[in-house]
Amino acid sequence: MISLNKVGKEFRRDRWGVKDISFTIDKGEFVVLTGPSGAGKTTLMKLLSFEQQPSTGELLLEGRANGRVKKRELPYVRRRIGVVFQDFRLLPDRTAYENVAFVLRATGAGRKGLHRRVVRALALVGLSGRGDAMPSELSGGEQQRIGLARAIVSDPFLVLADEPTGNLDDDNKREVFKILRKVAAGGTAVLVATHDLNVAREFRARTLILDKGRLVKDAPAGSESEAALAAVAPHVSRPVRTGMNV
Amino acid sequence: MNTFLFTLREGVLNLRRSPMLAVSSVAVMGLSLFVLGIFLLLTVNLRAAIVAVQSQVEVAVFVQDGLRDVELQSLDRFLREHPGVSSVSYLTRDDAMARFRSELSQKEYLLEALEANPLPDTFEVALFDDWKTTERIAEFATQIEGMAGVDEVKWGKDWVGRLNRVIVILVLVDLFLGIVVALSSMVVVANTVKLTLIARREMIELMKMVGATIGVIRRPFVIEGVLQGTVAACLATALLVTLTGFLQDRVPELIELSIPIFAIFVGFGAFLGGLGSVVSLQGFLRKW
Structure with missing residues (x-):
């Protein structure tokens, strides 16, 4: 279980990235995290991935507290977290298969079972036949699915995806969300930070809404949260016009 | 053991992945080591000259x-x-x-x-x-x-006194030059390795994120550095042997560097390459 109790991150004096955040995520839960730009989504993701330590409060992942884990033990905590990036971050010099296997090799997982695990991860993202392809030969959607396979190949407790669909078209967005929900169904906790509420809403996931560093809404799965979303953070539920992002 | 083959392979692959970077690193290291070698050659000959003069006392x-x-x-x-x-x-x-x-x-x-x-x-x-x-x-x-x-x-009362003073000065100057040359080649190597690391920052970040230990992250780079340092030292050795041969045609008394010195020299190159990697990586891994 992941639990946050009044977690805050202060960057400079009185400049808080996030403040007073409390929630828990259970094994197998599929959770969407949203909010306007600058609401603190990325900060929260970095706290959850143990990249940054909270300034206040307590963040526990499987009983281990962020900030009190010894530097030496940090790698072992990170092995319990799979991370999916907006920009995929595949290593361009090796095949899709090797990109997925990289995680297992770098963490010293035994050679026994390595192939089976990689094949299973590739199958889960629907790319069984593309293992030999180099990243440059894959479409954006396919690259991100390799990124997903890489995040889950080590059977993590938690998968964190920060804007995993930011660079994808609608069909591919849907595909990525489908896979993430499938991963959650397999017992992994999944947290997706996204702007793509239109797609996210289709999946009727539990939704956490951040605004100005605060958790303003925790809408349970399957709830009709649209009205609440519009009320609390109107700028979130409105489709973002691409022209405004430039 | 599971990670050993992985890190060895990654270290060797690093060299193949960006051959131009590897070539320029080796060239820079090789030239630094060559300068260090010239200094060694001077030192060996200086010592021989001192011994020759002293034996006449x-x-x-x-x-x-x-x-x-x-x-x-x-x-x-x-x-x-x-x-x-x-x-x-x-x-x-x-x-x-x-x-x-x-x-x-x-x-x-x-x-x-x-x-x-x-x-x-x-x-x-x-x-x-x-x-x-x-x-x-x-x-x-x-x-x-x-x-x-x-x-x-x-x-030769006056003569011996003067000779000994000259020897002391020469040895001190030699030692000082040696330290300067060794330090500067270390700085050059560390900077060269840093270029390699910048080119591989994505991979380092990724390894960190997936939970590789510091040792596993560091090892491919150390292996890469050691390989580069060894090749560079061998190149520098080849240059030194050529230079010595060329000089001996003109100054037959010149003493060439012995094989054990070359062995230490190559070992030093390997050490320097590895150390350069460790030192440069330290900065990268501080923000863990």
């Missing part, structure tokens, strides 16, 4: 006229048994005159005015190197001068 013990055999023998025994003496040769006045004559060669007529041989019998005493300081030779000379049958003890 000798003490001449002039013996009084008409000394009895017994006294001569006891003097001889004393000199040979002295801890500072490496060799003793006895030169009779006739031998000394013969040598003097041959040294004068064409100008033998100068000796025609002599009615008798004015030269004394002489012990020529060579000392061990650690006895060749001004103080110790002076002490030795005073001791011998006080002995029965000794007329006079001669040694």
Whole structure:
């Protein structure tokens, strides 16, 4: 279980990235995290991935507290977290298969079972036949699915995806969300930070809404949260016009 | 063990993935090591020159006229048994005159005015190197001068003192240059390795995120650095051998670097490459 109790991150004096955040995520839960730009989504993701330590409060992942884990033990905590990036971050010099296997090799997982695990991860993202392809030969959607396979190949407790669909078209967005929900169904906790509420809403996931560093809404799965979303953070539920992002 | 093959493979692959970077790193390291090698060559030759000059320091013990055999023998025994003496040769006045004559060669007529041989019998005493300081030779000379049958003890008093001062200065300058050259090659290597690391930042970040330990992240780079350092040192060795051959055609006395020195040199190159990686990585991994 992941639990946050009044977690805050202060960057400079009185400049808080996030403040007073409390929630828990259970094994197998599929959770969407949203909010306007600058609401603190990325900060929260970095706290959850143990990249940054909270300034206040307590963040526990499987009983281990962020900030009190010894530097030496940090790698072992990170092995319990799979991370999916907006920009995929595949290593361009090796095949899709090797990109997925990289995680297992770098963490010293035994050679026994390595192939089976990689094949299973590739199958889960629907790319069984593309293992030999180099990243440059894959479409954006396919690259991100390799990124997903890489995040889950080590059977993590938690998968964190920060804007995993930011660079994808609608069909591919849907595909990525489908896979993430499938991963959650397999017992992994999944947290997706996204702007793509239109797609996210289709999946009727539990939704956490951040605004100005605060958790303003925790809408349970399957709830009709649209009205609440519009009320609390109107700028979130409105489709973002691409022209405004430039 | 599971990660060992992985890191070895990644280290070798690193070199293949960006050959231009690898080539330029090796070139820069090789040139730094070459400069270091030139310095070593100078040092070896400087030392040889010092030893050659020092070996010429000798003490001449002039013996009084008409000394009895017994006294001569006891003097001889004393000199040979002295801890500072490496060799003793006895030169009779006739031998000394013969040598003097041959040294004068064409100008033998100068000796025609002599009615008798004015030269004394002489012990020529060579000392061990650690006895060749001004103080110790002076002490030795005073001791011998006080002995029965000794007329006079001669040694290049001013000359030895000056030589020793020059040697001290040369050794200090040499040491200083050595430190400067070694440090600068380390800085150059560390900076070169840093370029490699910047090119691989994504991979380092990724390894960190997936939970690789610091050791596993570091090892491919250390292996890469060691390989580059070794190749660079071999290149520098080839350059040095060529340079030495070229110089020896002109200065035959030049001493080349010995194989053990080259072995240490190559080992140092490997160490430098590895150390460069470790030092440069430290900055990258600090923000863990």
